[in-house]
Amino acid sequence: MHQLVTTTDQLHDVIEYFETREGFAFDVETVGPHRGVPAVNEVTWLSLSTDGACSVIPLGHPNGYNLLRKATRRKNKQTGEWEHLPALFDEPPKQLRPSQVFGALENLFFSDRVKVAHNAPFDLLSVAKYFPGRGFPPPPYGDTIVAAWLLDENRLLGLKPLDRERYGLDYDHDNTGKCVEKHPFGQVQEYAWLDGRTTWLHWKDMRPKITAEGLDDMWALEMDVLHCLLHMGRGVPIDIHALRELRTRLRAEMEHAEAEVYRAAGKVFNINSTPQKQKILYEEQGLKPRKLTKKGAPSTDAEALEPYKGRNNFVNALLGYQDVSKILSTYVEGYLGDGEEKPTQIFNGRIYPMLKQYGTVTGRFSASTPNIQNWPRADTEWGKAIRDLVDPLPGFVLLVADYAQIEQRILAHFAGKGALWQGFWDGVDAHTATAAAVFGVAPEDVTKQMRQVAKAIAFAINYGAGPQKVADMSHTTLRRAKQILATHEKQFPEVYAYKRKLLRTVRSRRPEPYLRTLLGRKRRLPDLLSYDRGHRAKAERQVVNSHIQGSNADITKLALVRLHKSLLPDMQILLTVHDEIAAMCPADIAEEGAKVLHEAMAGEGMQLLSVPVTTDVKICHRWSEAK
Template sequence: MSHVILTKEDLTEAVEYFKRQDAYAFDVETVGEHRGVPSQNQVTWLSMATYGATVVIPMGHPNGDTLISKATRKKNKQTGKFDAIPAVWDEPPAQLRPSQVFEALEPLLFQERYRKIAQGAVFDLVSVAKYYDEQPPVPRYGCTLVASWLLDENRLNGLKPRVIEEYGHKYDTENVGKRVEIHPFSKIARYAYLDARYTWLLWQKMVPLLQAEGLSRAMSMELQVLQALLDMALTGAPVDIEALRRLDVDLARQLEGIVERVYKAAGKVFNINSSQQKADILFGMKSAGGQGIKPRKLTKGGKKKRRDGEKPTLYDYSTDAEELKRHSDNPVCATLLEYQEVNKLHGTYVQGYLGNEKEGKPSIIFDGSIFPTFKQYGTVTGRFSASEPNLQNVPRPGTELGKAVRGLFIAPPGKAPVLTDAGARELGWKLLVADYGQIELRVIAHFLGYGAWYDGFHAGIDAHTATASAVFGVSPEKVTTDQRNRSKTLAFAVLFGAEAETVAKSMGASVAEAEDFLALQARTMPEVGKFKAWLIRDALSHEVPHIRTLIGRKRRLPDLASSVRWIRARAERQLLNSLVQGSAADINKLALIRMGHLCRQNREWLRLSLTVHDELVVHCREDKTEEGAALLQQAMIGTEIQKLIKVPLTADVKVCDRWSEAK
């Protein structure tokens, strides 16, 4: 069997061989302006590997192997800039058309008996779905990226780092997959061959490791999550383009005003986007026009200098949002922080969507919708991350900017034809938006098993009210708004391991007052401290210190055993948060699986669109909103999920036209 498939006869022979197996790995190489968006790209290479065979199928690679002229640059007389002139190669060999290839592969992709394995499987599965009328290959799936992440969430889990570690082979030092179309035919053929072959080999190695580490249940859940992510990747999220353009103008105007306030607070004009100039302003001596702030957090370069025995300069210290928040009482820091937040919104959620011609960034809106990539492996705790765009960073719904950004996401504008007893009708769509109520505090109450939070949730009392009642020694109905707000800060200090300084700023109190408040909480809610102490002991009882979430995912924290006090203390602060966030992520992912299944059963009127933290966003035909809302609530708090946790779960479902209307 030929490794590189160029004829229909070779393709038929390869397919017949693969059909005799029970599983295979596959990988695609893509081109086009939106090569990173799987629903929009163009597949020009597909490679497959199984027991005893690996094949590579080119479908339109433009280059041969003989270089005629090298890539160069030529000055553009009109713009004064240098335009890139690509290399010229001889003609490539004749290749099969995508239609021929995907017709032949259909039996392998659309039969359940074959496990289809890929590295970052959502991308590859959606990339090929467009060649089958947007129908993704049917389960069973496998994903080496998810498997590798479950086996160690703290390492680099890309294919090449795993291959180097497992097999000692370093390949593709040029990162040819980024732009396959500029490289010679044989180089891409070998690259595609190795990607598929190593994906197959790693899967064979990882499956028994997952079983040995007790992670099979977690892997099974993640593969079902993968199926829901395919649905969302193909559904997309409609956006209001006109509102987006108006927000573009509004944020640009806001930024101009904020910049003026920054200059006024600093007493001088400087490059607000320059880290060095910001360091001069923030950390410079007051006598020299600086703010005299003592720098605390080193950049990566600063840390390297210190490790190498060099003394860091002012420019080796961070001026990021975390550091600005530490000094939010300083007018320069406060206005810089505001600038960074608004500028990030403008860049991420406006120009990021619309595109920016000056910077060569294309729009990511296709037929009125965006198609985010949700990564189930994107964090160490198990929560989703997202890109193109990063919806996990959408501002809080209670803020003005949060409402503006969420208001961009709308129900599908089209009409759905429906045949009723009264005849044919065209009906519109609505959004169903649901989120869990205080999910992280419910999770910690579950693990505690008793105390103020546990009892409060069972009594139907809000967690922050229950905290205030316990800490201030008053009945729940007598808790004041101020007491509840202070207890809200306290609850999240417990979850995230915040220190007294941070708590003080959140409460608008002195550090001494915050320390007294934290001490009071420790005395009145001793169950929290006892559980933290037990959790540390339990984690340290393992060879590699770790905890397990509700469904058994591991969160490894080797720094718990560090002999360095501050490193150990940081890991101890992360431990409870990892357990709680990871278990909340388990619940959210299970809800996503359940809702995805219901949407597939009712595809003509119910479609899964987005997940952001503990929220699910669904498209529902307007005549079915009551039924859809009931299904969504059942997916999130039904018996199969509720039995996992010992306190009652709640989920609030809203019917709306814009995401911002849900809260």
């Protein structure tokens, strides 16, 4: 079979062979200023691999095999300015046009054969635009990055680390794939061939292991999620005018916030200088460091300063400044771009976030370009402002829903009958019920401060935090925090019994401790057996968090899949952020669309917990209206 395909006859030979196989792996190399955005990148290499064959198809590589001149800089004698001279290569071989290649491959990609890639949503969406009118290739899919993650979420998931791990294969020291157009034809050909070939070999190795690990159900769910992500890959419409207005507003807010910092400090200083902030905070203000940097210096980040929020004017002002600065830099200028270091992340009036179903060890999504998963909370001023940039098309509305206190409900399910479990059945807010029990008051007499303490306790339970964190979050003393936690254990003994039993069970599993989430995902915690006390303690804190957060991920992913399978005509899932799901729906069927979203999240088949799971769908034109 042809390893390099540059003629139509060779291409037809490849297609004829691949059509006899049950599946194939493929990999693309892309170029352009936004090569990482499938909607707008350009595919210049395509590799196809299956049993007994791997073929590489160039689709317009600009360089030949030989480097004639290295990239260099020289001074212009007339202007005196330095000029960049790109590398010069000999002429590239004749290559097929993308329209020729994808036109011939259309039947293969749109067949019922398994289509495998490493980070399949990127590759599938990158080729989809070459099949106008067809959308993206249909399932079944295989994704070796998801397979590798399901089999060991703690390892490096890139193709090169996996190649080194399994084959001892160490290649691409020049980072060829980062910018293929800078490299000679033969080098890129070899690189593309290795990527395509090892992807198929990893698939053949990993897929049986998923069955052996008892993860077939999770694999099926994740492949359904992948299908959903392709649907979401059509992008999210953004109100660019509102984004520019927000930039103006935030810049003015930055000036005000900076002035407040100087006022609180009693002097002007370099607000971006960490040493100067350290001196003011920990010497002049006399604060006690709560967190150290990797180099052992007192930290000045938000987490380190949060315990002093509301207690120290300088901290209040500095946190306000850092908050506004992050919003402006990350979510506004980061989206719009500055024409230089920051490229725009908006194309055709839309953003195209890449949601990574494998992005965390617990199973929750992460995201990039842009990272929507680190948007501020929806109930904050800036969280609402960022979400309000999502702009439904004319004639459409937004449908927004989230799960009410889902992690506390999962905790109640795992802990079993008791005060927390009963509170959900009685319809009492979880934090209110906790505060009422801890402080010995009726639910209606719970104050805002009491609820804050209850939230701190929930954080401590779910994230393995200690009394000091509870004290910091509750704005109380360490002694009082210990008393509160002791009272909580007396009132909610089932919660602590669950924690102890789970830790014993997980630690007893050999050769590698692991737990399973609500739907059966495995979370491996080898450091539970570590001889290093610090590593072991960290793993112990992760046990409950992984159990609860992983189960939360299961529920959210299942809801997305159910929604995708029941979408009404022209209805589109836009985003999932934390526990929220947002969809765009034609206004004339909004009520029906809201019922579909509610049914997907909390209808029949979603009674996975022993306590009620509730969600409230809002129909709105701006996301802020949902809160």
